[in-house]
Amino acid sequence: MCTTCGCSTGAHATLTDPATGRILHLERPDGQVPRQEPADPSPAPPSAPAERHARAHGTTVPLEQAVLAANDRLAERNRRWLATRHILALNLVSSPGAGKTTLLERTLRELGDGLPIGVVEGDQETLFDSERIRATGCRAVQVNTGTGCHLDAEMLARALGQLNPPRHSLVMIENVGNLVCPALFDLGEAAKVAILSVTEGADKPLKYPHMFRAARLMILNKLDLLPYVDFDVAACIAYARRVNPDIDVLSLSATRGDGLAAWYRWLQARLARV
Amino acid sequence: MHELAITRNIVEACRARAGNARVLCVTLEIGTLTCVMPEALRFCYEIVTDATPLAGSELEIIRLPGISRCRDCGGEVIMHDPLSCCPCGSVHLTPPQGGDELRIRSMDIEEAD
Numbered sequence: 001m002c003t004t005c006g007c008s009t010g011a012h013a014t015l016t017d018p019a020t021g022r023i024l025h026l027e028r029p030d031g032q033v034p035r036q037e038p039a040d041p042s043p044a045p046p047s048a049p050a051e052r053h054a055r056a057h058g059t060t061v062p063l064e065q066a067v068l069a070a071n072d073r074l075a076e077r078n079r080r081w082l083a084t085r086h087i088l089a090l091n092l093v094s095s096p097g098a099g100k101t102t103l104l105e106r107t108l109r110e111l112g113d114g115l116p117i118g119v120v121e122g123d124q125e126t127l128f129d130s131e132r133i134r135a136t137g138c139r140a141v142q143v144n145t146g147t148g149c150h151l152d153a154e155m156l157a158r159a160l161g162q163l164n165p166p167r168h169s170l171v172m173i174e175n176v177g178n179l180v181c182p183a184l185f186d187l188g189e190a191a192k193v194a195i196l197s198v199t200e201g202a203d204k205p206l207k208y209p210h211m212f213r214a215a216r217l218m219i220l221n222k223l224d225l226l227p228y229v230d231f232d233v234a235a236c237i238a239y240a241r242r243v244n245p246d247i248d249v250l251s252l253s254a255t256r257g258d259g260l261a262a263w264y265r266w267l268q269a270r271l272a273r274v
Numbered sequence: 275m276h277e278l279a280i281t282r283n284i285v286e287a288c289r290a291r292a293g294n295a296r297v298l299c300v301t302l303e304i305g306t307l308t309c310v311m312p313e314a315l316r317f318c319y320e321i322v323t324d325a326t327p328l329a330g331s332e333l334e335i336i337r338l339p340g341i342s343r344c345r346d347c348g349g350e351v352i353m354h355d356p357l358s359c360c361p362c363g364s365v366h367l368t369p370p371q372g373g374d375e376l377r378i379r380s381m382d383i384e385e386a387d
Contacts, residue, residue: 061291063378067283067302150276181276183309209356210309242365243356 015158016142018130024162026143026155071185074153078160078188082171088267088274089171091151091189093211095204096177098197099221101129103254103263104172108136111264115271116169120159122151122176129174139163150181153188170271179208190270191216198222198229202236209243217248217266224253280310280376281318285328288381292327295383299332306354307340307373331381340373 013026066072082089092100101121108117119140121129130142141162143155156173165171173189175182182192194215196204199222205212212218218240220233237249250266252259288300304310312335319333340353344360344367351360353370360367 060380060382062380063287063291064380065287065378067280067287067376067378069287070283180309184276206357210307213307213356242367245367245369 013146013148013155014144015155015162016127016130016144017162018127018134018140018142024158026158068184068186071153074157075186075188078153078156079190081157081160082188082190083274085165085167085169086274087165087167087169087171088271089173089187089189090270091173091175091182091187091192092195093175093179093182093192093215094177094195094197095179095200098177098195098200099254100174100177100195101132103195103219103221103252104174105132105136106254106257106260107172107263107267108133108138110260111170111267112136112138116166118163118165118169118171120151120156120163120171120173122155122174124148124176139165145176149176149178150185151175151187152185156187170267179204179211183208183210183214190274193217193219195219195221196236198226198231198233202232203239205236205240205243212240212247213244215244215247217250219263220249220251221254223251223258224256276309277311277314278318278322281315281322284319284378285322285326287378288328289326292381292383295327297328297331297381297383299334299382300328301334301336301379301381303336303338303375303377303379305338305340305373305375307356307370308376310376312337336379338372338375340370342367342370 015024015026016022094100104119111117117138119130119133119138121133121140121142122145123129123142124145124147127142130140133140141159143151143159145151145155151173163171173187192215194211194217196218198220220236233251240247240249248266250259250262252263284300284302288297304312315335316333323329323331342351342353343349344351344362344364346364346366347360347362349360349362351358351367353373359365
């Protein structure tokens with residue numbers, strides 16, 4: 001079952017530790033995504049007196065319940081788990097091919113010596129990205145979402161258990177390449193970082209406003225290709241600030257290295273606060 | 275794209291509370307700034323509620339707009355979508371308050387015998 005649009009059967013979200021080859025299936029055999037019951041269920045049990053009364057007299061039953069309450073509770077649990085260990089977790093989101101993995105590889109190579117960094121890779125299929133990350137010497141686990149098009153808080157909880165990041169470290173979560181669905185799902189991260197490459201349109205922040213509204217930082221990547229493409233950097237930044245006036249913006253080239261110092265300073269400033 | 279999963283969450287939450295009672299109507303609050311399409315939810319609702327106590331029930335959707343303020347004229351701006359402008363023509367707005375609701379407000383269930 002697709003965890004998002006239910007568009008096919010037989011697809012299972014899996015979590016793979018490439019170091020051991022161990023694979024965990026994140027769905028039950030009946031196709032339902034396993035859901036950890038919260039310690040303190042917020043909806044009152046149906047036997048509560050108010051509900052009995054409502055049922056007997058046919059009155060409206062107030063629910064006042066967030067639709068994504070189950071995910072949001074797990075996300076909060078992840079957030080507390082990370083906070084108590086002083087771990088900064090960032091959720092990297094972009095369309096496919098914007099350069100998330102390349103930026104991660106470069107960041108791991110240049111910061112990884114002085115800072116423990118763990119990576120959670122989200123993709124529908126393959127272990128390609130976690131293998132690229134492991135080649136830098138960093139710890140990585142791969143979540144394959146099957147036909148699902150975003151990571152959710154349950155998947156991150158399982159991945160963190162497997163990754164077991166040390167205290168005072170950085171966890172980079174590379175979400176499934178998709179500028180729509182990941183905007184809606186809190187994983188418990190400190191911030192979403194939206195990566196947009198100059199080979200995409202400058203109007204992406206207006207076309208996909210939800211993602212840029214949810215992000216704390218927009219990274220304009222592939223700056224080295226700017227001479228070859230028709231991309232108006234100022235207009236793109238103005239569009240992003242129109243949907244999210246507070247968004248931070250950094251421009252860089254993960255391959256050539258332009259602007260990376262500012263990205264590392266942004267990371268260090270966030271790390272200093274956890 | 276994600277409305278089917280959202281609908282499943284809604285139906286699951288209502289089933290858990292309704293017990294064996296037949297559900298007549300479910301009322302949702304959906305902010306205008308959340309990336310959920312009401313039309314897509316309605317489409318999914320009929321499919322997901324089939325053969326459940328919610329089958330045939332009405333889905334009422336209340337849209338809640340976000341509210342911003344114009345940085346140029348100072349006026350209040352009702353955000354009907356993330357790209358709403360101020361009536362004065364400005365797009366320089368403060369971050370919106372509200373509009374991101376995605377809640378089940380209530381449900382009506384059949385009277386017990």
